[in-house]
Amino acid sequence: MRIFWTFFWTFLLVNMVTYVVSSMIGVAYHFATGTTLAVIATVLILLIAQLIPDDPVHH
Template identity: 50%
Template sequence: MQYIMTFIWTLILSEMVVYVVSSMNGAAFHFNTGVVISIFVTILLFVLTALIPNDPVEHH
């Protein structure tokens, strides 16, 4: 479930970014651009969370 919600939130946020940037540039809005960005960001988030260790930190 967390993977689906992560993708949904990245999709919503990337579509907002694509809409705002395309409006500021005077370009046409393309839904597919936001989908591609959200897929890339979702995969990047999953890879980064897999690389970060979950071990407790020892106090010195």
């Protein structure tokens, strides 16, 4: 379920950013570009979450 919600919110936010940026620079909005970037961002987010240690650090 964690992976689904991560993809869901990443999908929405990345497509929103893609739409706004493409509108600001005056090019056509492509849904496929936003979706591809959302998949890549989701994989990176999940990878970084796995790499960060979860245990407390003892000094």
